[in-house]
Amino acid sequence: MAFLEAIDKDLIKVPMTARNGKEAVEELVALYGSKNGLLPSETNEIVSAIMERERLGSTAMENGIAIPHAKIEGLKNASVMIGISRLGIDFGGSDASSIFFLVLAPAENPAEHIQILSSIAKVCSSDLFVRMLRSSKTKDDVYQLFFE
Amino acid sequence: MMGKTPYSRILVYLDGSEGSMTAAMYAILLASASKAKLHAVYVVNTKALGDLVRSRIFVDQEKNEFLEDLKKDAGRHIRHTERLAASKDVEITASALEGSPHKEIISYIKSNKIDLLVLGQVNAIRSRRDELTSENDRMLRTSPCPVVVVRDTDDSIWQQFEEV
Numbered sequence: 001m002a003f004l005e006a007i008d009k010d011l012i013k014v015p016m017t018a019r020n021g022k023e024a025v026e027e028l029v030a031l032y033g034s035k036n037g038l039l040p041s042e043t044n045e046i047v048s049a050i051m052e053r054e055r056l057g058s059t060a061m062e063n064g065i066a067i068p069h070a071k072i073e074g075l076k077n078a079s080v081m082i083g084i085s086r087l088g089i090d091f092g093g094s095d096a097s098s099i100f101f102l103v104l105a106p107a108e109n110p111a112e113h114i115q116i117l118s119s120i121a122k123v124c125s126s127d128l129f130v131r132m133l134r135s136s137k138t139k140d141d142v143y144q145l146f147f148e
Numbered sequence: 149m150m151g152k153t154p155y156s157r158i159l160v161y162l163d164g165s166e167g168s169m170t171a172a173m174y175a176i177l178l179a180s181a182s183k184a185k186l187h188a189v190y191v192v193n194t195k196a197l198g199d200l201v202r203s204r205i206f207v208d209q210e211k212n213e214f215l216e217d218l219k220k221d222a223g224r225h226i227r228h229t230e231r232l233a234a235s236k237d238v239e240i241t242a243s244a245l246e247g248s249p250h251k252e253i254i255s256y257i258k259s260n261k262i263d264l265l266v267l268g269q270v271n272a273i274r275s276r277r278d279e280l281t282s283e284n285d286r287m288l289r290t291s292p293c294p295v296v297v298v299r300d301t302d303d304s305i306w307q308q309f310e311e312v
Contacts, residue, residue, distance in 0.1 A: 002282050057207035067205045110217035111164035111193065118196040119280055121203045146280075 003119035006080040006103075007146055010035050012139035017098070024089050025050050025068055028102040046072065046104065058094040060093025064134070065124050069103035071113055078105040078112055080120070084136055099124075099133055100145040153182035155264040155294070161253055161287060162225045164218075167268030167300035172229045173271035173309045174298045175266040176241040179238045180312065184264070188229045188242040189256055190222040193283075219244070236312060250286035257293055265295045 018024040025047050049070035052121035053059075056101035060066040068091075074076045081102040088096025101120050124130055129145070136142045160175035162168045172188060179186035197215060200206040206214070220246035233240040245252045257265060270284045288295050298305065 002280070004280060014289055026253070053210070056209060057204075059205055061204050069205075109164055110214055110221055114193055114196045114200070114214060114228070116203055117200055118193075121199060123280060125203075 003080065003123075004146060006078045006116055007082070007141055008035070008079070009143045011079060011081045013083040013144050014136055014139050014142060016083040016089070018083075018085065018089055021054070021089060021091045022047075022051060024066075024083065024091065024097075025054075025084070026101065028083050029101060031081050032079055032104065033113045034094055042107070046070065048085065050094070050102070054092065058092025060091040060097045061122065063093060063127075064066040064088065064093075064095050064097055065101070065130065066091040066093065066097035067101045067103065067120055068094075069113070069117060071110070072104050073107045075104060075106040078103065078109075078116055080104075080116065082142055083094070084134065084142065086093070087093055092101045099130065153184065155182065156184050157187065157260060157261070157262045158182075158184045158264045158266060159187040159189060159253070159257060160229070160266040161249070161268075161284070162188055162222075162229060163249070163268065163283065164221045164225055165268055165300075167298070169225070169228070169268075170300045170305055171266050171268040172300040173232060174296070174305050176229075176233050176236050176238050176240075176312060177305075177308060178264070178266070178296075179233075180236050182261075186233060186238055186240045186261060187256075187262065188226065188233075188240055189250040189253060190244045191224055191244075191252045191283075192218045192222055192244060192246045192297070193249055194246045195251075227293040232309075236309075249283040250290065254290055255285050256291065257291060263293050265291050265293055267295060267297050269300050270297055 018027045029046050031037040050068045085098045088098045091097040161170050197211050201211050226242045267284050
C-alpha cells in the first residue's frame with residue numbers, strides 16, 4: 001500500500017485542538033479509533049506505542065512538521081492521519097509543530113512503513129506544498145492537495 | 149522464431165507485499181513455460197532509511213531496527229520464492245541487495261542481461277506529484293527491458309499456479 005492509499009478524508013483533522021504533544025497524538029489516534037470501531041483500551045495502546053517511540057527522539061522536523069509513527073502488530077493496512085494546528089504544538093522540535101502526519105503501519109511489513117514515511121518526507125521537502133498545507137482551512141482542502 | 153520465446157532471463161522484483169508474491173508466482177509460471185532463467189531480487193531500501201535519519205523522522209536506533217526487520221523480510225520472501233520455484237522445478241537465482249530499489253533493479257537488469265521484468269501491481273495515478281511516485285512506478289517507467297505488471301487481485305494466477 002502506498003502513501004496516497006493510506007490517506008482517508010475521515011482521518012484528517014483541521015484545525016487540531018490539542019495543546020501539547022500527547023494530546024495531539026490522542027486527537028489523531030481518536031480519529032482512527034472512531035473510524036475503525038476500536039475500544040478505548042486499543043486506542044490507548046496505540047497512543048502508548050507512539051509516545052514510546054517519541055521518547056527515543058522527537059519526530060518533529062525543522063519546518064514545523066511532525067511525523068509520529070508506530071509499527072503495530074496485526075494491523076491489516078497502514079493508515080496516515082493528518083492534522084493541522086493553527087497555534088502550533090510543542091512536539092519536542094526547535095519550533096512548534098503545526099502539521100502532523102501520524103503513521104500506523106503493520107509490524108509485519110517494514111518495507112511499506114518505510115515507503116510511506118519516505119513519501120511524506122519527500123512531499124514535505126517542497127516549501128510551497130508545506131505552505132499550502134499549513135494554510136488549509138478544511139479537511140477537504142488538505143485532501144485536495146494530495147490528490148490534485 | 150517458431151517455438152522460441154522472446155525472453156530467456158526473467159527478473160521478478162520482491163518488495164515484501166502480497167502483490168509481489170503474486171508476481172513471483174506468475175514469473176515462475178512464465179519461466180517454467182518458456183524455459184527461461186528466473187531471477188528474484190529484494191532490495192533493502194537503505195536509501196530511504198538514510199533519508200529518514202537525515203530528516204529526523206528516524207533516530208539511529210530505529211534505523212538499525214528497521215534495517216534488521218527489512219533484512220529478515222528479504223530473507224523470508226526470498227526463501228518463500230525459492231520454495232515456490234522449487235515446487236515447479238524452476239531454477240532460480242535469488243538475492244537481496246541494498247540501496248535505492250529502482251536504481252538497483254535497473255542496474256541488475258543491465259548487468260545480468262535480463263530481458264523481462266515482472267512487477268507486482270503499480271498504483272493508480274491519483275496525484276501528479278512526482279515525489280509520490282512509487283518504486284514500482286519508477287521501475288515500470290525506466291526499465292530498459294519489457295515489463296509485465298501482475299495484478300494482485302487476479303486470483304486466477306494462484307489457481308493456475310496450483311494447477312500446473
